[in-house]
Amino acid sequence: MTPVDLWRQIQRENFTKWGDLCAFLKLDPIQQEWIKKKSSFPLNLPRRLAEKIKKGTLEDPIFKQFVPTIQEDEKKEGFSCNPVGDEEVQRGKYLQKYEGRVLLLVTSGCAMHCRYCFRQHFPYQTLSGFEEELGLIREDTSLKEVILSGGDPLSLRNEVLATLMRQIEEIPHIKRVRFHTRFPIGIPERIDEGFLAILASTSLQVWFVIHANLAQELDEEVLFSLKQVQKLAIPVISHTVLLRGVNDSVSLLQELFEKMVDHGIQPYYLFQLDRVEGAAHFETSEEEGHLLMEALRKRLSGYAIPRYAKEVAGLPSKLIL
Ligand SMILES: *Cc1c(COP(=O)(O)O)cnc(C)c1O
Numbered sequence: 001m002t003p004v005d006l007w008r009q010i011q012r013e014n015f016t017k018w019g020d021l022c023a024f025l026k027l028d029p030i031q032q033e034w035i036k037k038k039s040s041f042p043l044n045l046p047r048r049l050a051e052k053i054k055k056g057t058l059e060d061p062i063f064k065q066f067v068p069t070i071q072e073d074e075k076k077e078g079f080s081c082n083p084v085g086d087e088e089v090q091r092g093k094y095l096q097k098y099e100g101r102v103l104l105l106v107t108s109g110c111a112m113h114c115r116y117c118f119r120q121h122f123p124y125q126t127l128s129g130f131e132e133e134l135g136l137i138r139e140d141t142s143l144k145e146v147i148l149s150g151g152d153p154l155s156l157r158n159e160v161l162a163t164l165m166r167q168i169e170e171i172p173h174i175k176r177v178r179f180h181t182r183f184p185i186g187i188p189e190r191i192d193e194g195f196l197a198i199l200a201s202t203s204l205q206v207w208f209v210i211h212a213n214l215a216q217e218l219d220e221e222v223l224f225s226l227k228q229v230q231k232l233a234i235p236v237i238s239h240t241v242l243l244r245g246v247n248d249s250v251s252l253l254q255e256l257f258e259k260m261v262d263h264g265i266q267p268y269y270l271f272q273l274d275r276v277e278g279a280a281h282f283e284t285s286e287e288e289g290h291l292l293m294e295a296l297r298k299r300l301s302g303y304a305i306p307r308y309a310k311e312v313a314g315l316p317s318k319l320i321l
């Protein structure tokens with residue numbers, strides 16, 4: 001029997017039962033009435049993030065991002081289960097919308113469940129292996145980049161990732177692999193020696209895209225784990241989602257993007273919320289987004305400013321707002 005990886009042991013300790021979490025957060029019975037107890041996209045929260053939540057209150061930006069509440073049951077016009085038109089263009093785990101880049105949905109697993117996730121209702125393919133998808137990539141010589149997404153690609157064990165990377169390396173027209181991951185924010189131990197060895201030994205140029213919404217998500221251990229990736233000359237860049245009641249303030253976004261650039265992480269995209277069913281309470285208006293961007297431009301170095309963008313089904317690229 002092979003020993004279980006440390007990060008997987010830590011992941012097994014995630015909060016998945018609302019009762020345990022309410023006790024940990026010292027929520028009183030009235031506050032507990034706000035918790036949505038059953039969801040098809042269930043509670044899944046690493047301890048390290050739960051420890052950052054203020055006790056005895058619902059007014060906490062980490063709480064809002066990860067804890068299901070009855071606000072998710074509000075139906076709102078324009079919010080759907082397929083908000084960015086992924087299902088129309090998906091072939092197995094292969095999803096191509098833009099020229100030169102293909103996105104592989106390598107897993108449905110994540111370190112945590114973000115309540116605003118645009119793929120929270122996604123009908124993931126559960127068959128294992130990527131033979132069919134790799135075949136499609138081999139055939140299409142216009143592709144230059146493979147994006148590993150999901151779910152979170154770092155949910156896969158190192159052995160699986162290593163095999164996948166080797167298979168991609170064998171395709172001559174593919175030059176780059178991009179990871180889209182939020183895993184290190186919840187479980188930085190995931191950036192272990194085995195994973196770093198995969199990154200260090202690949203002949204492909206790797207780009208590492210993290211997803212972080214608040215400066216407090218980037219604590220010392222998280223930043224240390226990302227530094228190990230950066231030391232391999234791999235650019236670490238970021239996605240942030242603009243969320244009402246979480247990070248829709250100039251000072252919070254300034255703090256986040258400054259912390260990123262202080263640690264060599266380039267803010268890449270600030271996304272307008274995808275209109276996924278259950279997440280309407282997170283939406284800010286685009287007007288507010290523009291005002292925030294304008295204020296940020298006055299306060300931050302040019303390279304600390306992400307592109308404010310949204311995904312619109314049917315367009316040939318993300319739409320820059
Ligand atoms: C966002 C996205 C990409 C990557 O877009 P970039 O603008 O290159 O970051 C690629 N494929 C799909 C399906 C996407 O949703």
Ligand code: SF4
Pocket residue numbers: 109110111112113114116117118119120150151152182183211
């Ligand atoms: S980590 Fe990403 S894919 Fe997973 S739930 Fe959060 S937003 Fe969705």
